[in-house]
Amino acid sequence: MKLISTSNAPKKQVEQFLTNNQDVNKKALMQNGYVVEVKEKIEGCFILEQEAEGVYWLKQLHVTKQAAPALPILLEAILALAKEHNARSVYVHSHQPMVDVLLEALQFHPQNQSAFVDKHPREHGNWWTYNVS
Numbered sequence: 283m284k285l286i287s288t289s290n291a292p293k294k295q296v297e298q299f300l301t302n303n304q305d306v307n308k309k310a311l312m313q314n315g316y317v318v319e320v321k322e323k324i325e326g327c328f329i330l331e332q333e334a335e336g337v338y339w340l341k342q343l344h345v346t347k348q349a350a351p352a353l354p355i356l357l358e359a360i361l362a363l364a365k366e367h368n369a370r371s372v373y374v375h376s377h378q379p380m381v382d383v384l385l386e387a388l389q390f391h392p393q394n395q396s397a398f399v400d401k402h403p404r405e406h407g408n409w410w411t412y413n414v415s
């Protein structure tokens with residue numbers, strides 16, 4: 283599994299991935315995103331956006347059904363990438379109960395209130411944070 287900045291990924295493969303996954307915000311992915319390459323094929327994407335110094339928001343995490351079993355490994359790789367960017371914390375907004383279980387297993391902490399969460403209210407789903415060491 284490789285994480286590649288979308289701007290450095292093979293354009294043809296990115297376009298094919300986006301054609302097959304139309305719920306992904308193409309513009310945001312092209313500006314600030316990464317694609318996940320598995321066996322020389324793009325199987326996922328995400329955006330790791332800096333909100334403040336040391337504070338990042340993991341957005342638009344999307345993987346194909348084929349890559350779903352590797353989601354725990356992918357999240358650990360994303361946290362390693364955040365650490366390379368000198369992140370102190372990474373926030374995630376989850377919309378799915380199974381993702382909540384995974385985040386909890388990876389030692390993310392639920393967030394009801396914080397300066398970050400209060401700035402980005404959501405009506406449904408759960409906010410989580412991971413303190414990068």
